[in-house]
Amino acid sequence: MSNSRDHDIVLLGATGFVGRFTASHLARSAPRGMRIALAGRSTERLRRLAEELGIDWELIEVDTSDDVAVTRLAESASVIATTVGPYLRYGVAVAEACARAGTSYTDLSGESVFVARSIAGNHAAAADTGARLVHSCGFDSIPSDLGLGLAHAAAGGVPLVAATLRVRSLRGGVSGGTIDSLRQQMIEAGSDAAARRIVSDPYALTPGPTVRLPWRAGSGWGKEQGRWQAPFVMGLYNQQIVQRSNALSGWSYGQLLRYREVVSTGRGPAGAIRAAAVTLGTGALVGALSLPPTRALLDRVLPSPGDGPDQRAIANGRFAVEIDVYPVEGEPVRARVAAPYDPGYSGTGIMLAEAALSLASDDLPARSGVLTPMVAMGEHLASRLRTNGFTIDVSPLA
Incomplete structure (x- = not known):
């Protein structure tokens, strides 16, 4: 102070x-x-x-x-x-x-x-x-950024081969402010080619040249470790923050780190159905906000800036994520970040x-x-x- x-x-x-x-x-x-x-x-x-x-x-x-x-x-x-x-x-x-x-x-x-x-x-x-x-x-993006950084330190601070964040539980509302931020970014990207490249580039926030690994490889829908999973809606943005931490720390995580974020949806047919619903719903929301006609329709039903759920819903909120980190040498580790609070509000x-x-x-x-x-x-x-x-x-x- x-x-x-x-x-x-x-x-x-x-x-x-x-x-x-x-x-x-x-x-x-x-x-x-x-x-x-x-x-x-x-x-x-x-x-x-x-x-x-x-x-x-x-x-x-x-x-x-x-x-x-x-x-x-x-x-x-x-x-x-x-x-x-x-x-x-x-x-x-x-x-x-x-x-x-x-x-x-x-x-x-x-x-x-x-x-x-x-x-x-x-x-x-x-x-x-x-x-x-x-x-x-x-x-966005403390659980991702702190979780990976602390796991990297616990793994000995050596370069990492891969890291995956899995959303294990997520209960809470989506605020009108969050929707409006996504809306404004899609409007900007729709009229500016440079903005579109930034939104889709996992290395958009890192300075200077780096090895640019393909984002799509193993990053979304599918089954892993016996559980179905779907892409996490904020995964690409959180990866941009994580890779900026990597760059600012002298690429201590390694320039070949493959980082991704997914939502774990469970086992069996029910898990597969939930994974498909999350994947399709996320893509549909982003796509609809990108186009003026569908964006105008959504504006009638989505929460407005300043809106949010009632206090009872917020009081019942919680979240838990796990980040599995695989170093180039030594044993893998898992970071867990969780809280008994609504992730988007309290x-x-x-x-x-x-x-x-x-x-x-x-x-x-x-x-x-x-x-x-x-x-x-x-x-x-x-x-x-x-x-x-x-x-x-x-x-x-x-």
């Missing part, structure tokens, strides 16, 4: 659906004396939230389209955490201002195009000012809040630029999440 700034953490988008969970966790978990502010478009909504949480933090009304106001906000804080998406529309100016001001930044982006443009536009500036810009600090709110707290107060590695959760915070963040009910462990693969 720096006393030269007015605030240790500013939470931007505090009154949104996920923002409220993040604010609530900060109110419970932030150390006494930490200077936190809530920011958003409406002072009145911020005031009501502060009253609900019983806090007296500073409230800041700000419009993310006002570059002067965004610059002033960045210069006032040591860390900005933002839930305001889609980030292609509302996050560009915030990330740029933080890079210029030497302010660390964290968000919930799962948008390949936004993150690729942030790397191109902000990495050098942030490295110069000492800012850590850490995208994707929610369910769980993501905790992950974003703890990432902001880590950036503000932990003794982190001397790295700056556009980083990943593993490279920026690693075990510091994992330890914080364990304290809050997350399971993050690594064991030999039986």
Whole structure:
């Protein structure tokens, strides 16, 4: 924490659906004396939230389209955490201002195009000012990124041949904000060939030349270890984050690493039917959002930004993923990342809040630029999440 700034953490988008969970966790978990502010478009909504949480933090009304106001906000804080998406529309100016001001930044982006443009536009500036810009600090992509990074360390830190993340359980709703982020990315990709290449390239977020392995090999529908499985909808994006961690760590995972993410759907005919349904449903959703006529139809039935499930559904949420890691030498290991929280709401709110707290107060590695959760915070963040009910462990693969 720096006393030269007015605030240790500013939470931007505090009154949104996920923002409220993040604010609530900060109110419970932030150390006494930490200077936190809530920011958003409406002072009145911020005031009501502060009253609900019983806090007296500073409230800041700000419009993310006002570059002067965004610059002033960045210069006032040591860390900005933002839930305001889609980030292609509302996050560009915030990330740029933080890079210029030497302010660390964290968000919930799962948008390949936004993150690729942030790397191109902000990495050098942030490295110069000492800012850590850490995208994707929610369910996308902390379980994938931390899980693989910690498993790699437990395997001896040697290069890896292969790694597979399997979603073992996933109960929770899909937010209107998540749908809108996917919608905006598909709109961008539909009108921009460069954006289409970014969305489909597992190495889109890695700097410089590298060995480019084919993505499709063994990455989706099928049967393995006696169980049926289907591609995970966020698997390609999470692979982009994992490979950026690989690149930023000097390709310590190995340039020949084959990483993939799948959903485990069970055994027998029922498992096969579920795998087929997940595969077809994922492809249909992405395809429909890519085309204006079908996108207009979906807009009538899909949740809108700011919408989400009721509190009972969120309270019943949970997730568990396993990452099997195979090193070039030595025994394979398995990382398990799980939590008794809705992955897209309460769980993501905790992950974003703890990432902001880590950036503000932990003794982190001397790295700056556009980083990943593993490279920026690693075990510091994992330890914080364990304290809050997350399971993050690594064991030999039986």
